[in-house]
Amino acid sequence: MKIGCHLSIAKGYEAMLVVAESIGANTFQFFTRNPRGGKAKAIDPKDLETFKEQLESGEWGTLVAHAPYTLNLCSKTVETREFGRTMFLDDMNRLMNFPPLYYNFHPGSHTGQGVETGIKQIVEALNDMPLANFPGWVLLEAMSGKGSEVGSRFEELAAIIDGVEHNERLGVLMDTCHVYSAGYDIMNDLNGVLDEFDRTVGLDRLKAIHLNDSLTPFDSHKDRHAKLGEGSMNAEGLLRFVSHPVISSLPMILETPNELPGYKEEIAWVRQKGE
Ligand code: FE
Ligand code: FE
Ligand code: ZN
Numbered sequence: 001m002k003i004g005c006h007l008s009i010a011k012g013y014e015a016m017l018v019v020a021e022s023i024g025a026n027t028f029q030f031f032t033r034n035p036r037g038g039k040a041k042a043i044d045p046k047d048l049e050t051f052k053e054q055l056e057s058g059e060w061g062t063l064v065a066h067a068p069y070t071l072n073l074c075s076k077t078v079e080t081r082e083f084g085r086t087m088f089l090d091d092m093n094r095l096m097n098f099p100p101l102y103y104n105f106h107p108g109s110h111t112g113q114g115v116e117t118g119i120k121q122i123v124e125a126l127n128d129m130p131l132a133n134f135p136g137w138v139l140l141e142a143m144s145g146k147g148s149e150v151g152s153r154f155e156e157l158a159a160i161i162d163g164v165e166h167n168e169r170l171g172v173l174m175d176t177c178h179v180y181s182a183g184y185d186i187m188n189d190l191n192g193v194l195d196e197f198d199r200t201v202g203l204d205r206l207k208a209i210h211l212n213d214s215l216t217p218f219d220s221h222k223d224r225h226a227k228l229g230e231g232s233m234n235a236e237g238l239l240r241f242v243s244h245p246v247i248s249s250l251p252m253i254l255e256t257p258n259e260l261p262g263y264k265e266e267i268a269w270v271r272q273k274g275e
Pocket of ligand 1: 141
C-alpha cells in the first residue's frame, strides 16, 4: 500500500522524504508553490539531486505535486484565467526536471459562465500546455461541486479529457470527501460508483486518491475534510474503499485536519486495518 499525507515544502525536497519516513509514509503530496498562488521558490539544485537519488533508492509510491487552489483556468475574469495558465505552465516546466510524478489540479470554477463554457476554457488551456513532453501525469481532481466548481460529475471530467489533444497522460485524482459530497455514494455503493467512473472516464485514468472523511453530509456539495472515521463517512466504509482491488494499488494521500502525529496515527490505522 502506498500511503502518505500532504507535507510542507518549506524545508525543501529532501526534507519531505525524511519527514515522510518518520511518519510511516511511502508517498506524499506537496504544493508546487504557496497554495494561494504567486511566485514559486527557486529550487536548490543540490536539494533536487539528493531528493532524486533517495527517491530512486527507496520504495516510494508516485508523489503528488498539487497546484495552488487559486489556479482557475475557467474564471469569467480573463486576468484570473491568464494567471492560472502562467502558474500551470511554470509548474509544468519546473516538474519537467523531476522523476515522473502526478501534477494534480482543481479543474476550476466557471464563476457564472456555465459548466459548458467552463469545460471549454479548461480544454483550451490544457491544449496550450506542454502535455506531450511531460514525464509524469497531469491529474484533474474530482471536486465536490461547491459554488460553480467544474469537475464534480464524472461526465465533466470525461468531457475535459476527451477535448484535450494530448490526453495520453491526463488522468483523475479521486478525493473521497469530494466525490461523497458530490453525491457518489462510495460508502454504500462503491462498486456502482466505480462502474459509473469506468463507463464515463475509464478506470485506467484513475491514478491517485485523496483520502479524507467529510464534515458535511452525503450529497451536500461542500468541501470540508474530516479526520478518518470522524465525519459523515464512516471508518468501515473508508477501509472497504482503500482495500478495494481497483483502489488499493493507487497512491493515497491524507488531507485530513492533522499535524504530523495525527497523520502518523491515521497512516498506521489504514495500513493495519486496510491491508
Ligand atoms: Fe485538492
Ligand atoms: Fe483533495
Ligand atoms: Zn477538498
